[in-house]
Amino acid sequence: MSPPQQEPGPQPILGGPTRRRRVGIFLFDQVKTLDFVGPAEVFTEANQRVDGYDVRFFSHDGQDVVTSMGLRVGVDAAAADSGPLDLVIVPGSESAPQVYRPEEVQRAVRLLAARAERVASICSGAFALAVTGLLDGKSATTHWKFTGALATAYPSIDVRPDSIFVRDGDTYSSAGVAAGIDLALAIVEEDHGADVARSIAQLLLVYMRRSGGQSQFSASVRAKPARTSIAKAVADYIHGDPTRAGSLADIAAHANVGVRHLNRVIRDELGMTPIQYVGSLRLDVALGMLEAGDTVGQVAAAAGYASPIAFRRAFAARYNTTPSEYQRRFRTTGVGVAEASLQTRSRLADPIDGAVSPR
Missing domain, CATH: 3.40.50.880 (Class I glutamine amidotransferase (GATase) domain)
Structure with a gap:
């Protein structure tokens, strides 16, 4: 019986001497x-x-x-x-x-x-x-x-x-x-x-190439926590039913303030408009569902998006990656060994990606 073959170690790829x-x-x-x-x-x-x-x-x-x-x-x-x-x-x-x-x-x-x-x-x-x-x-x-x-x-x-x-x-x-x-x-x-x-x-x-930028790893990936009663009221309004298609006037009414006052408070506290804050709250719901293993279609519907396409666009605009890729990286339910191995092998050959600013 012939001895088992061993995988070769790293082999030189470029011939000839190189300057160190x-x-x-x-x-x-x-x-x-x-x-x-x-x-x-x-x-x-x-x-x-x-x-x-x-x-x-x-x-x-x-x-x-x-x-x-x-x-x-x-x-x-x-x-x-x-x-x-x-x-x-x-x-x-x-x-x-x-x-x-x-x-x-x-x-x-x-x-x-x-x-x-x-x-x-x-x-x-x-x-x-x-x-x-x-x-x-x-x-x-x-x-x-x-x-x-x-x-x-x-x-x-x-x-x-x-x-x-x-x-x-x-x-x-x-x-x-x-x-x-x-x-x-x-x-x-x-x-x-x-x-x-x-x-x-x-x-x-x-990975030779990472999908998305470092924002997907940031603690700020979650919606900013509300401190004032008005911002908390907005968060409660969205988290209570993310599918609710409320207008800015509806949200202000729920917070028991006028639209102009709502705009001012949210901008001062969170540095964004109320509509942007609502968008971040919906994405917050989406992140939790993706990490729990829900499908993109289920997440889009539950987080209040008109369609999976609309959800993917909003997600990519915020995190510079896709919902599916985020889920592969951060889901809490885990993936099988075979699946993880196949994913790794398929991505290791990707080209390097980084931001280049020519001078």
Whole structure:
């Protein structure tokens, strides 16, 4: 009997020697571990195929750092000893933006960026690029939890709150945590082609292309909670019967106020019109039903939409993905092993998608 065949390991895809690109990852105390480990793993896997990257870790003084999970990590050198770099990556931290304010941290970021051909941030690392002026006049993104703060603190930055990653010239930024893997795959694709990046995505069991933007993961995916009695009355009116086709006058009457007063209160409290608030409440109902496993047709009817088509349009406009795709990702009833396997295999080969702002 012949011995069982083993699946071959990663095979080089591109022939011939390639120039190794020097990647510097800047570490600091309280850095988010997955923010730098994920991208580093992508570049390490790329080396199994094209030997394309020399990944080094730096801190501002060359000393070990302690991550947000208490892991002590050694570095290769101080930032001052980095030498020329093809790419520098600044990961994020839950302690942003305060963690990037010390002068020695900013000095190290500026130094590394000045020596690099490309600069990238992961998650809240965008604040490190922002505070040092590296994002002035550019498009960028960060973790959904920080997009508002970044836009407010640095109005010269075109913050893209729904993007998984953004490239603006030689500057890259990604959303939070696992999105750093998306960005690293995109960089590998840029450097060595889609076949190399796709094979890495398949090995790591991650998507080459995510459906929708990061808004679908945000806590703000739900309707904003009502604080005043008037907003609560509107929420009760819709949640009591989402299929009710009430006019603005009907809603105001239920809240026992005039239409103009209703408009003013909802705008002041929630930053949207009453009609927009009603739409978000209906989508809130829809999200819960999708997560519970109801069909798109059932959800559309129960949430007060004229048709499944109207529901799909409203859903896509808000979340930049389809109801079916959202349900596949977030349903609470689970999916069978065979179904999940087929879904994964069918999506791993998708092309990379990100927001690109040409310069």
